[in-house]
Amino acid sequence: MKLFLASYRFGAHADEFVSLTSGPGRVAVIANAADSWPEAARLSAVTSELHGLRELGYEPKELDLRNFVGRTAALEAELDSVDTVWLRGGNTFVLRSRLHQCGADEALVSRVRDSSLVFAGYSAGACVASASLRGIEAADDPTEVTPTTGEPTLWTGLGLVDIAFVPHFRSILDEHDVGDTMVERYHRDGVEHLTLDDDQVYVVDGDRRGRI
Numbered sequence: 001m002k003l004f005l006a007s008y009r010f011g012a013h014a015d016e017f018v019s020l021t022s023g024p025g026r027v028a029v030i031a032n033a034a035d036s037w038p039e040a041a042r043l044s045a046v047t048s049e050l051h052g053l054r055e056l057g058y059e060p061k062e063l064d065l066r067n068f069v070g071r072t073a074a075l076e077a078e079l080d081s082v083d084t085v086w087l088r089g090g091n092t093f094v095l096r097s098r099l100h101q102c103g104a105d106e107a108l109v110s111r112v113r114d115s116s117l118v119f120a121g122y123s124a125g126a127c128v129a130s131a132s133l134r135g136i137e138a139a140d141d142p143t144e145v146t147p148t149t150g151e152p153t154l155w156t157g158l159g160l161v162d163i164a165f166v167p168h169f170r171s172i173l174d175e176h177d178v179g180d181t182m183v184e185r186y187h188r189d190g191v192e193h194l195t196l197d198d199d200q201v202y203v204v205d206g207d208r209r210g211r212i
Helices: 014-020 039-055 072-080 092-101 104-113 142-149 178-189
Strands: 002-006 026-030 059-062 084-087 118-122 164-166 193-195 201-205 208-211
Touching (some): 002 014, 014 118, 014 201, 039 059, 072 104, 092 104, 092 142, 104 118, 164 178
Parallel strands (some): 002 118, 026 059, 084 118, 164 193
Antiparallel strands (some): 002 201, 201 208
């Protein structure tokens, strides 16, 4: 299993991303964490992600999960046509709902676990890999889910890792010290967690795993 989980984009470890993915290849960009944003902002976010990956030599294309509700076979064919999935930041709960609506959660997890697909992402894209989303409501608003997706909020993550992540920890993107609030809660509830500043990433590569 290969995971590249960052606080912000590639952090300071674009070289690790390239190594983990065995060099530039095909990437499906999932930007549905931004679905509650105005359409112009969402489009700008997608464009930015595609540009960043192209600069590293990759062949990215957006995989918009909204187009695959009730079309699980078509979604699986799309996943089988790429080497890596890249999940950008936004609202973790909205992303989780979109993954569930089209069956992408199960399709992704099975392919990542059998090492046929590399799972990479940042912020919400990293947090959704955890087993539980409890505590993330300090940073992301779960009430955005139903107006955006028509579904109730899910509090379970994908379960690819057993720890919770606190992205943007004490970085310029953490304007209201949300990271400290999340850490306090995780300490109180006995939840294993890991802080990530915007340079750091958490990597899983077979038996090798840890924050760098």
